[in-house]
Amino acid sequence: MKNNNSGEGLKRELTTSQLSMIAMGMAIGTGLFLGSGLAIGAAGPSVLLSYTIGAFIVLLLMGCLAEMTVAYPTSGSFGTIADKYLHPMAGFLVRYSYWIAQVLAIGVEISAIAIYMKYWFPGVPGVVWIIVFAAVLIYVNATSVNAFATFEYWFSMIKVSAIVAFILLGAYVLFGTSGHENVGAKNLVDHGGFLPFGLKGMWIAVFISLFSFIGTELIAVTAGEAKEPDVAVPKALKATVFRLTAFYVLTMAIMLMIVPWQSAGIEESPFVKVMEILNIPGASGVMNFIVLTAALSSMNGQLYASSRTMFSLSSERFAPAVLGKLNKKGVPTTALTVSTIGIVLAAVVNALLPESSYAFMMGISMFGSLFTWLIIFISHLFFRREWEKMGGRKLPVRMIGFPYLTILGGLLLLSLMITAWFTDFKIMLQFGIPWLLFLSIAYFVIKKKNPNRAEKSDVLQDKETI
Template sequence: MNDKTGFAAIAAREQGLKRQLTSAQMSMIAIGGAIGTGLFMGSSFAIGFAGPGVLLSYAIGALIALLLMGCLAEMTVAHPTSGSFGAYAEFYVGPLAGFLVRYAYWASIVLAVGTEVTAIALYMKYWFPGVASWVWILLFSSALILTNAISVKAFGHFEYAFSAIKISAILAFILLGAWLVFGGTHPEYGFHHYVAHGGFLPHGLSGMWVAVIIAIFSYLSIEMIAVAAGEAEQPERAVKQAFRVTMVRLLVFYLLTLALILAMLPWDRSGQGAESPFVSVMQQVGIPGATGLINFVILVAALSAMNSQLYTTTRMMFSLSRAGYAPRAMGQLSGAGVPLNALALSCTGIALATLVNVAFPEQSFMLMMAISIFGALFAWMMIFFTHYRFRRYHQARGGLQLSFRMWGFPWATLLGLGLMLAILLTTAFVDAFRMTLVFGIPFLALLTAAYCLFVRKAAAAVAADPAQSL
C-alpha cells in the first residue's frame, strides 16, 4: 500500500463534514482562536512572573508558534482532514500516538473552554458585581453551544464577527498607546518603566522562562487552522494564507500591545493577576467610558476563543470516533453535518469550570490553566515529532511534491521539539504549574492502559474495515 492510499483511508473515514468555511473565515478563525483570555487575562500573570522581560517570553513563544505553524501547514497541505495532527500522528508515528495526541489535546481544549468561561464570569462582574458567576457561565455557554450546533457556516460567521471586533479594538488600543507613549505630552508614560522598577528582568532569566509557559497558553489555538481545514472550501489555499497572515498578526498584536502596556503602566501594577492589564491601562488613562469598552472587547475575545475551542474539541472527538477510539455515536452527524453528540461531550469542561469556580473562586483561573495546558504542550511537542517522521517518511520514498514546505528541516523541527520538551519539564519546578504534570502524567498512563486493554482491537477492526465507524 503506498503512502497516499494509506492516508487516504484515514481521510475517507472522516468524510461527511461540510466544506463551507471560506479562506477569509479560516484566517479569522486562526487569529481569533489565539487572541482570547491568554492575551487579555493571562498576560497579567506572565508580567507578574517576568516583569518587562515578558517581551522576551512572548517572543520565544512566538518563535515556537512560528515553527509549529510551518510544520503543521506542510502536513495539512498534504492531508487536509479534521483529524489533523492526531490523524498524522496515527499514520506517521503509530496508532497509540494518534490515540494519545487526540485525547490529550481534546481534554486540554475542553478544560481550556473552562478557563474562558471562568474568565467570562469575571468580566461580567465589572457591570453586575452582585450576580453569581454560574448565571453568566450558563447563559453564554448555552448561546455558544447553540451556535456550534446549527452548522459550521453559522460558526464561521460568528467567529468572523467576533474576531473582527477583537482585531479592531486591539488596533485602536495600539494607536492610542502609541500616541500616549510617543506623543511627548505625557511624560509619565515611556520606556523608562522597563528598568525603573527592579530592572528589565526583576525575577531573573528563570522568571522570564516561566512566563514562556503562559505565552504558549496564549498562543494556544493557532493549531486549530489545521482542524478547520477539513471543512474549508479550498483547504490548500486557506491554510497557506492563514499561516502567513496569522503569524504577522500575532507578532504585532501580542508583542506590540505588551510593549505599550509596559510603557504606560509599571509592571508591578499591571502584573497583579486580579484584572486584565488592558483594563488597568484604561483606568490609568482616564478616558470616560474606555474601561467599560475595553472590558466589553475582552468579553468578546473570551467568547470568541470559547466558540473556537468548542468547535475544535467537537471535531477532535469526531475524529476519535471515526478512528474507532471513541464510541461510534460520537462520529454521527446531523443533517447540517455537525457531530452533535461529540459537541455535547465536549461541553464537560464548562461543567467542570462551574464546579471549580464555586469551590475555588479566587484560584479558579490559574488552576484551570495549569491543568489544561498539559495536553496542549504534549500535542505541540508531538506535532514537531510527527513532522520529523512525516518528512523522513516521504524522503525515503522519493519526496512529496507540495506547494508549501517548512524551511530549515530538520534543525527547525528539532529546535521546536526541544523547546517544547524543556517547557513541559519546567512546569514541574513552578508552584503555579505543579498540577500540570501531576495531572498530565497519570492521565497519559491511564490513556495508554485504556488503549491497550479496550481500544486497540476496535481500532484495528476499523482500520481493516473503515465502514464500521460510519
C-alpha cells in the same frame, strides 16, 4: 442524523479569511487579555523577550504543521498524521489529549467570562454567567459550521480592531502628548530593571506566553472543512503567526510603558487597567466588553475544536460510533454535547475556588495542547522522510531548515514543559502524566475489544491520497 465512520461528511465551507479569523479568535483570548497579567508578574518587562521566544517556537510549529496539513487536510489532522507516521497509539494519545485540552480550555474562557462580568454586575454569582453564555455558544455551534464561522469571524474582527485601536491610542499617549509624566520607556527599566527576576523569570514567562498562542493549531483541525486547503491552510497559518506576534509584542510593550509592571494581575484585565489609568470616560467599560468578546470567541472556537476532535476519534473507532453522527447540517452534535463537560467543571471550580479558578483551569488545560505540539514536531521528523521516500506529490509549502529547526522547536518545547514542574503551574504535569497513563491503558483495552480496527486512517489509504 447520519453516522460517519469514514471521517467524511463534514462540509467544506470555510474560506481562507475565515480560517485566519478562527485561528486569531482562538489565540487572541484570555491568554493575552487576562493571562498576560500572570506573565508580566513572573518576568516584569522582560516578558517582551518571553513572548518573542514563544512566538518563535510557534512559528516553527506552524511551519511543520502547514506542510503536513496540506498533505492530509482532514478533521483528524495531527492525530491522523501521528497515527500513520508514528504509531496508532500516538494518534490515539494526541487526539484525546487535544480533546481534553480544548474541553478544559473552554472552562478557562468561561471562568474568565465570570471575572469580566463582575465589572458590571459585582453582586451576581459567576455561575450564572457561565450558564447563560454557555447556552448561547452551544446553540451557535450546533447550528452549522457556517454559523460558527460567521460568529467567529466578526467576534475576531472586533478583537483585532480593538487591539489596533489600543496600539494607536497607546502610541498617541506615549509619543503624541506630554500630559502623562509617569508613562514612557522608563517604565521598562525602572522598578527593578528590565529583568527584575533574572533570566529564570523571563524563561518561566515563556511557558506562560505559550498559553496565549494555543489555538493557532486549530487551522489544521478546520482543514477538513476548508475550501481549497492547499491554498487556504498555509496562507492562514502564515498570516496568523505574524499577526499574533506583532499584536502581542506591540500591545505588551505599550501596556508596560503605561502601566508599571507591578500592577499586573488577574483580578481584572491589564488592558482595562490601562484605560482606567488614562482616565478616558467610558473606555474601561468598552475595553471590558472587548475582552469579554475575546473570551467568548475563544470559547466558541474551543467548542468547535473539541467536537471535531471527538468526531475524528469516533471515525477512527476509538470512541463510540454515536459520537461520529452528524445532523442534517453536517454538525457532530453528539460530540459537541460531550465536549461541554469543561463548562460543568468550570462552574464547579468557580463555585469552590472563585478567586483562583482561572489559574487552576489554565494550568490543567495546558498539558494537552503542549503535548499535541510536541507530537507535531516529532511527527514531522518522520513524515518528511517517509513522504519523500514514498514519492509523495510536491507540496505547496515545506518547512525550512529540516530537520534542524524541527528538532530545535521540539527541544525548546520539551524544556518548557519540564520547567512547569518548578513553577506554580506544576499542576499541568501533575494532571498530564496520570492522564497519559490512563490513556495508555485505555488504548490497549479498546484495541483488545476491537481487534479489527484499521491500523491506519481510512483517509490515508494509498499513494493516490498523497
